[in-house]
Amino acid sequence: MAKKVLVVDDDPDVRLFNTTVLEENGYLPLEAENGEEGLRMIRAEKPDLVILDVLMPRQSGIRLYRELKTNAALKDLKVMILSGIGQKTFLRSQQALTEFGENPVPEPEFYIEKPVDADVLAATIKKAIG
Amino acid sequence: MTKILLIDDEPDILRVLSRSLHADGYDVATALNGGEGLREFGRRPVEIVITDIKMPGLDGIEVLKRIKDQAPETEVIIITGHGDIDSAVEALHFGASDFINKPVRDEALTIALKRARDKIDIRRRLQEYTHDLEQKIQAATTELRRRSNFQAKLIRSSNDGIVATDEQLKIVVFNPGAERIFGYLQDEVIHHRYLPDLLPDEPTGTVQRAMMAPRSLREIPWREALIASKSGERIPVMFSGSILYEGDQKLGAVAFFQDLREIKxxxxxxxxxxxxxxxxxxxxxxxxxxxxxxxxxxxxxxxxxxxxxxxxxxxxxxxxxxxxxxxxxxxxxxxxxxxxxKERQPQFEKCSPNAIAAEVCDLVRERALQEQTELVCDFDAAIAPVFMDPHTLHTVLLNLVSNALDACLFDESTAKRWRVCVRTASEPPQRIRLEVSDNGTGMSAEVQEKMFTSFYSTKGHRGTGLGLLVTHKLVEEHGGRIEVATQPGQGTTVTVWLPFRHEAPNA
The missing domain is CATH 1.10.287 (Helix Hairpins)
Structure with a gap:
């Protein structure tokens, strides 16, 4: 059975790009347009991988990533960040939240900065979940 | 112990007196004639000499003269024959401190000795006092010299240029700092040139006015000036001056110059x-x-x-x-x-600010509805059509309103009913106020600091980071002002004041 990959991004063009890459490479794509909706779908669909944008309305990727990694039931879910902001900025904002007294979270295993070529994206997904 | 030399040719008197003086606590030496006495004095000087006046060989007057010659501070008491007033007067004339009559009575001797001792005492104190005074004067002189050296060195080593003048503004002090700034050597200017020769017109006028003015105007506060050096180089300086007084008398002026080249x-x-x-x-x-x-x-x-x-x-x-x-x-x-x-001059046209605000609200109404944000328009009916740049008004408002909508869209709070409020208000005589407020995310101090000055976006693919830069620039070009009040988690209010005209410019 095809592996499920959830794409969380508020930009419909990015979702379309990512889901097309996923389909073309034999995965089953799912979509959510913000963190809130993403979390709902993760709980309902139990995907194998989440491809997560950082700057989104309603609930940002920073917040969703933190929720996933500090939730015992979800912390093993594989997460790939795909964002226009650099990895350093992402780590810095996570660190800031930790300094505010929240639980520390591990660095994301997979981080891709936009723009990304379809074959790089596909290769990274393959590396993550086979 | 006070030392006394007793000279008398009568051994009995010598013996009795010396014993009595010894008993009174004096250190007494004796001599039987003037020559012996002088020899004894030469060997061992004493403070007080008591000598008989009539002696074979050197008499008392001669002894007195020689001793006063040798040691003028020595007190010499002369013993005279009863009623021999002439000798007594002569003795006083040659510097005897006192005389006593024969036969020598103890009280008279005691009084004479006390007077002699008092004199010695006063003299010693006077000497000490004088010595002390000399030392003090010396110390004061040294200190004075040190201070004047210090001041001279201070003026010499000051990095600032210091130029002092007499009452006619002729230069009398020109320190190396001034040489560096003006390019003249001190020999070229001291007593040769006047302060106004070195200064441009404006500070010159100020110095001259201060020189003429009553006492109250003493200080010329620091100001920037551009001076021309000897080589013609224009040098930016900070300049200040003061008028120097001694009492009520004007002595001259001093001017200070700081070289601003490095700072500039x-x-x-x-x-x-x-x-x-x-x-x-x-x-x-x-x-x-x-x-x-x-x-x-x-x-x-x-x-x-x-x-x-x-x-x-x-x-x-x-x-x-x-x-x-x-x-x-x-x-x-x-x-x-x-x-x-691009630099852009605002194009003043007759337009209705309220109509433009309404247009902007219409443009975003659909979007607000989709994002469940209430859009409130509150326009001041007192605003009549005026002359301003409709493009500026439109762009500024559209940028601010879409930012306000974004602030609500990006808000992670779940308990809020989001609301964006667009207000216009007339501010007589010639301004309108535009106010766009939201109850969205608000901004951290860091974001607020960057919002108008750099290319900065918090909105991912939705923002180019240019909106507020453009807004700020348009407002400034229109001669307006923009202010932001924000609270993280509470929302933001941006207020813009734009001036307008009542009639067409250059019409």
Whole structure:
């Protein structure tokens, strides 16, 4: 059975790009347009991988990533960040939240900065979940 | 112990007196004649000499003269025969301190000795006092010299140029600091030139006025001036001066100059490096906007490739749409960049600010509805059509309202009913106030600091980081003002004041 990959991004063009890459490479794509909706779908669909944008309305990727990694039931879910902001900025904002007294979270295993070529994206997904 | 030399040719008197003096606590030496006495005095000087006046050989007057010759401070008491007033007067004339009559009575001797001792005492104290005074004068002189040296050195070594003049403003002090700034050597100016020769007109006038003015005007406060050096170089300086007084008398003037060349150079460097930093930030911000667009282009071309390969028209169309949107975004970015980088004079036209605000609200109403944000319009009916730049008004309001909507859209709070409020108000005589407030995310101090000065976006693909830069620039070009009040988690209110005209400019 095809592996499920959830794409969380508020930009419909990015979702379309990512889901097309996923389909073309034999995965089953799912979509959510913000963190809130993403979390709902993760709980309902139990995907194998989440491809997560950082700057989104309603609930940002920073917040969703933190929720996933500090939730015992979800912390093993594989997460790939795909964002226009650099990895350093992402780590810095996570660190800031930790300094505010929240639980520390591990660095994301997979981080891709936009723009990304379809074959790089596909290769990274393959590396993550086979 | 006071030492006494007793001289008398009568051994009995000598014996009795010496014993009595000894008993009174004096250290007594004796001599039987003048010659012996002088020899004894030469060997062992004493404070008091008591000598008989009538003696064979050297008599008392001679002894007195020689002793006063040798040691003028010695007190000499003469013993005279009863009623021998002439000798007594002669003795006093030669400096005897006292005389006593024969036969020598103890009380008379005691009184004479006490007087002699008092004199010695007073003299010693006077001597000590004089000595002390001399030392004090010496110390004061040294201190004075030291201070005047110090002041001279201070003036000499001051980095500032110091120029002092007499009452006619003729230069009398010109320190090396002044030489460095003006390029003249002190020999060229001291007693040869006047302060006004060195200064441009404006500070010269000030100094001359201060010189003429009543006592109350003594200080010329620091100000910048541009002086011309000997070589003709224009040198920026800080200048201050004061009029020097002694009592009520004007003595002259002193002027201080600080060389600002280095400071100006550093300021220029600072501006330059700030500009470089701004360019760096601009490039970083621009790169972010372009990265998002590139991502869209890559996505679109991928979809087109897939569509072509599979003859899938649906994918082809979607890919092409993506590319078109990326092109649109590129063109927006470029237009924003252009309007940000280009100087633009506002075009004053007759327009209705309320109608423009209403237009902007209409443009975003659909979007607000979709994002469940209430849009409230509150326009001041007192605003009549006026002359201002409708493009500025439209762009500024549209930017602010879409920022306010974004602030609500990006708000992570779940308990809020989001609301964006657009207000216009008339501020007589010639301004209107535009106010756009939201109850969205608000801004941290860090974001607030960057909002008008750099290319900065918190909105991912939705922002180019240019909106507020353009807004700020348009407001400034229109002669207006913009203010922001914000509270993280509570929302933001941006207020813009724009001046208008009642009639067409240059009409």
């Amino acid at each position: 150079r550093l300021q220029r460097e600072l501006v330059h490096s700030e500009r470089l930093a701004a360019v760096g930030q601009t490039v970083a911000g621009l790169a972010h906007g372009i990265k998002n667009i590139l991502h869209g282009l890559k996505g679109g071309s991928y979809l087109v490739d897939v569509g072509l390969a599979k003859k899938d028209n649906e994918k082809l169309r979607k890919g092409w749409d993506m590319i078109r949107r990326a092109i649109d975004r590129t063109s927006h970015l470029v237009m924003d960049l252009l309007s940000y980088s």
